[in-house]
Amino acid sequence: MQPLDALAKVCGDVRPGEPADGVLGVEPSVVAAPKSVAEAADVMRVAAEGGLAVVPRGAETRLDWGMPPERCDLLVDTHRLDRLIEHTEGDLVAKAEAGLPLEQLGAKLAEGGQRLALDAPLPGSTVGGTIATGAAGPFRTLYGTPRNLIIGLTVVRADGKVARSGGKVVKNVAGYDLGRLFSGSYGTLGLIVEATFRLHPLSAADAYVTCSVSDPDEAHEAVQSILHSPVAPSAVEYINPGMVAVHLEGIPEGVETRAHQTKELLGERAGISEVAPDGWGRYPDGTTLIGLSAPPPALRDLLALLGSKAAVTWSGSGHGYVGLPAGMAPGEVAATLERLRDVLTRYRGNAVVHYAPQEVRDEIDVWGPVPALALMRRVKDQFDPDHRLSPGRFVGGI
Numbered sequence: 141m142q143p144l145d146a147l148a149k150v151c152g153d154v155r156p157g158e159p160a161d162g163v164l165g166v167e168p169s170v171v172a173a174p175k176s177v178a179e180a181a182d183v184m185r186v187a188a189e190g191g192l193a194v195v196p197r198g199a200e201t202r203l204d205w206g207m208p209p210e211r212c213d214l215l216v217d218t219h220r221l222d223r224l225i226e227h228t229e230g231d232l233v234a235k236a237e238a239g240l241p242l243e244q245l246g247a248k249l250a251e252g253g254q255r256l257a258l259d260a261p262l263p264g265s266t267v268g269g270t271i272a273t274g275a276a277g278p279f280r281t282l283y284g285t286p287r288n289l290i291i292g293l294t295v296v297r298a299d300g301k302v303a304r305s306g307g308k309v310v311k312n313v314a315g316y317d318l319g320r321l322f323s324g325s326y327g328t329l330g331l332i333v334e335a336t337f338r339l340h341p342l343s344a345a346d347a348y349v350t351c352s353v354s355d356p357d358e359a360h361e362a363v364q365s366i367l368h369s370p371v372a373p374s375a376v377e378y379i380n381p382g383m384v385a386v387h388l389e390g391i392p393e394g395v396e397t398r399a400h401q402t403k404e405l406l407g408e409r410a411g412i413s414e415v416a417p418d419g420w421g422r423y424p425d426g427t428t429l430i431g432l433s434a435p436p437p438a439l440r441d442l443l444a445l446l447g448s449k450a451a452v453t454w455s456g457s458g459h460g461y462v463g464l465p466a467g468m469a470p471g472e473v474a475a476t477l478e479r480l481r482d483v484l485t486r487y488r489g490n491a492v493v494h495y496a497p498q499e500v501r502d503e504i505d506v507w508g509p510v511p512a513l514a515l516m517r518r519v520k521d522q523f524d525p526d527h528r529l530s531p532g533r534f535v536g537g538i
Contacts, residue, residue, distance in 0.1 A: 143190050143213065147172050150182035153220065161215055163195050164208035165498070168215035175220045177294065177302060177333045184331060185300025187214050193528045194298075196327040198239060198269030201262040205273055205494045206326045207506060210532035216331055218268050224248050225334065232339040233291065238268025238332045254339045257283035259421050268332040274324030277421040278375035278387060281457040283340070290319030292336030295329075298524045306336060321519070327530040328538050329523040343389035347399040348413050348420070350385045351406035359384060360440035365405045367436060367456050371398045376456030378439060379419040381448070387416070424451030426463025428473055428496040430480065433459050434489025441483050450476070458489075470503040477504055507535040 147170060148154045157168035170192075174180035187194050192213035197203060199219070218239035225235040229252045236245055242258065242265050249255050259277035260270045269275075271293075276285040283289065292306030295318060305318040322329055353359040362384040366376050375387040384406065388398050403410040423429055432442065436458045446452060446462065454460035462480070464473055473496070480491045493506045510516070513536045520527070520538045532538075 143186075143192060144170050146186050146190065147183060147214070150186055151175075151179050153217075157212075157215060161197075163197075163203055163212055163215070166208050166212045168195065168212040170213065171215045171217055173217040173220045177221075177296070180216070180221070180331060180333050181296050181300050181302050183214075183216060183300075184296045184298065187528070188299045188526075191526070191528065193531050194331070195530050195533070196268065196272065196331050198266035198272075199241060199264045201260075201265045202269055202273045202275065202494075206530075206533045207501075208532070209530055210537075218266065218331075218333075221268075221333060227252060227254075229254060232341075233336060234339055235292070235334060235336040236267050237334055238266060238271075240267050241265065242267065242270060249339060250342060253342050255342050256289065256337050257340045258286060258289055258337075261422050267335050271319075271323055271332055271335060272325060272327050276459075278377050278455055280459060281376055281455055282374045285323065287320045287323035289337050290323070290335055291338050292334075293318040293322060293332065294334035295322060296331040296333055298330065298526065298529055302333075303330070326534045328520060328534045329529065331529075343395075345390060345392040345395040346414060347388045347395050348385055348416055349388070349399055349402040349406065349410055350383055350413070350417050351410040353378075353382050353384055356440045356443035359443055360437065362406055363436060363439060363454075363456055366402065369401070369405055371402045371405070373402070373456070377420065378443075378452065378454040378460070379417065380424055380451045380453060383417065383419075385417050385420060387420075419453070422453075423461050424453050424463030425465075426451055427466040428464040428468070428500055429494045430462040430464070430477065431459070431492045431494050432462060432480070432484065432489065433491075434484045434487040438484060438487040438489055441486075442480070445479055445483055446476075461494075462491075470497075470500045473500050474503045481508055510535050 151172045151174050153173040155171050157171050161168050172183050174183050193211045194214045195209050195212045196216045221237035221239035223237045227234045257279050259279045260275050261277045271286045294304045373386045374389050377385045386402050388395050399412045439454050451463040
């Protein structure tokens, strides 16, 4: 039996793949969109029986991150898995399916005065895609990334069996912590179908304090002055070109007091607003996007290295992004990336290219050095022994 026919017996939405379904140019043979966990498990079981290479897809907001798959026999589209399964307001916990967009999840949680403190920078991002890429925005300074907010995860393994970890209450569990393991795994370990999150109350008041900075030293000093102060920001961001922005939240009286304290720390060029500044929580412009991770003091050296030839955003958590312009030649991109990694190595940091034109990818090492690669390969072998899940998409060809 052909894969299309076999999959159609277990899934109500199956069709041949088209060029528009391609993952970085690799066109799938079949696209299946399961409606339930049981249907997703059946799809993965049929794929295992046929030896099909499987690539998950959410809303395609980050499908161009990582490397092209070595092959893609089956694209599993999660857009029909879009329910908020449960919202337990008293426990500050919500369980959602993988295909639910974060904006829709946020709107539903807000009805109960709560939120998922995860501000993914790309509109339309789904629960599953955000977890799979480990994406997070400015709120990571206070609340962390998906791996810090997940308390339970349901996945379908490569063989079609359903695996669960965690639960409806905030506690640790024995065995694999699937939430942490699958965060940033790029679909190489299994198909994420449900996630349970720890929530936070909606803030009663918000304020943004912004300050222009003229050089790397001023940017460094402004960020450090906030991080080492008692104003308790929810987020601290450097936004290109030349702005440091601080987000404060809480009760109105407290936010007002802390906003004025922050303004005094940043000096006479600082201002207070209830509206986020332009560029807040967005990736910098450019056809090549590089993700950075290093302690916050690395900001000064990064800005000094890049100058005005690149757009930069940087979080007080020690994570940032560099956007390189379309006109930059592949060799120049490769040289810039090498210099970035040299600087970050001094801080035990790293730089990963999230997306870039193919001619640039051909010139660079997208992932850079990964000390834990041997361990990652062993985990891959255990979860996907036949290497059929998003083959080649992740670091080291995983």
